[in-house]
Amino acid sequence: QQQVRQSPQSLTVWEGETAILNCSYEDSTFNYFPWYQQFPGEGPALLISISSVSDKKEDGRFTIFFNKREKKLSLHITDSQPGDSATYFCAAPPGNYKYVFGAGTRLKVIA
Amino acid sequence: GGIITQTPKFLIGQEGQKLTLKCQQNFNHDTMYWYRQDSGKGLRLIYYSITENDLQKGDLSEGYDASREKKSSFSLTVTSAQKNEMAVFLCASSIQDRGRAEQFFGPGTRLTVL
Numbered sequence: 001q002q003q004v005r006q007s008p009q010s011l012t013v014w015e016g017e018t019a020i021l022n023c024s025y026e027d028s029t030f031n032y033f034p035w036y037q038q039f040p041g042e043g044p045a046l047l048i049s050i051s052s053v054s055d056k057k058e059d060g061r062f063t064i065f066f067n068k069r070e071k072k073l074s075l076h077i078t079d080s081q082p083g084d085s086a087t088y089f090c091a092a093p094p095g096n097y098k099y100v101f102g103a104g105t106r107l108k109v110i111a
Numbered sequence: 112g113g114i115i116t117q118t119p120k121f122l123i124g125q126e127g128q129k130l131t132l133k134c135q136q137n138f139n140h141d142t143m144y145w146y147r148q149d150s151g152k153g154l155r156l157i158y159y160s161i162t163e164n165d166l167q168k169g170d171l172s173e174g175y176d177a178s179r180e181k182k183s184s185f186s187l188t189v190t191s192a193q194k195n196e197m198a199v200f201l202c203a204s205s206i207q208d209r210g211r212a213e214q215f216f217g218p219g220t221r222l223t224v225l
Contacts, residue, residue: 009151032211043115043201043216044154089153097142097161097207098169099214103153 003027004092006102014110019077021105023090028071030092034099035064035075038087047088048075080109112157113138117219126194132187132220134202141207143185144214145170148199157200160185161207162182189222196224 007022029060031052036044045103050057050073057064063076077084083104091099116135124130136143141162146154156169158177168179176188183200199219205212 006153034211034213041218043203043218044214045216046213049211093211097167098144098156098159100156101154102148103151 003030003094003100004090004102006090006105007026007086008105009103010106010108012108013080014077015080015082016033017080019084019107019109021075021077021088021107022089022100023073025071025073025092027092027094030094032093033064033066033073034091035062036089036101038089038104040086044089069087077107080107080111082109085109112174112216115139115202115204117200117217117220118181119220120218122220124189124192124222125222126224128189128192128224130189130192130222132189132200132202132222134185134187134217135183136181136185136202136204136215136217138204138215139182140204140215141182142205143179144203144205145169145175145177145185145187146201148201148219149197152199154201157187172222192224194220194224196222198222 013019034049037047037095038044087104088104144159145157155171160179163182178186202217203214205214
């Protein structure tokens with residue numbers, strides 16, 4: 001049972017375009033959503049996060065949009081760069097101390 | 112800053128073999144985690160330890176044992192490696208926080224079972 005779903009599985013954009021990565025969840029008690037970025041051969045690292053009391057969180061070129069009613073989030077990467085090519089994971093805490101992760105979206109940015 | 116070290120980086124085993132993966136962190140974090148990462152399936156929690164001497168099962172604990180030897184180290188044992196198994200095992204740590212602590216990950220151990 002997937003508690004956090006991500007789409008698309010992979011995404012290719014041109015340099016300078018906006019990449020949009022989607023995440024949805026089922027449990028309405030989820031109230032915090034971190035996004036992790038993982039480069040090949042490395043472990044994931046926290047990129048940006050949002051609390052369910054907000055509908056938008058921005059950090060430079062990275063913005064999370066959150067629709068609580070539809071249980072959906074999206075990560076927008078504006079002015080995409082080849083260095084943004086990585087796998088992006090949406091996550092949520094189903095209980096104390098732990099997270100459940102989505103399957104990830106593999107982003108490729110072509111120069 | 113701190114770092115998480117995982118050893119070995121690559122692990123090749125035989126079917127039925129018992130294999131141990133090690134993780135060390137110097138963040139002085141209380142909580143540590145072991146995840147399994149399979150292609151296309153994201154990260155699945157195997158075991159976690161809230162504090163030294165604590166051990167909690169995750170969703171994927173069957174077939175694994177874990178040991179929190181001290182605050183800075185957390186080991187994972189594959190009790191009987193499965194033929195053709197390939198996965199990356201990721202160790203992580205965080206402060207002891209009930210819901211929103213950032214997790215810091217190591218680079219992973221890549222397991223191949225022949």
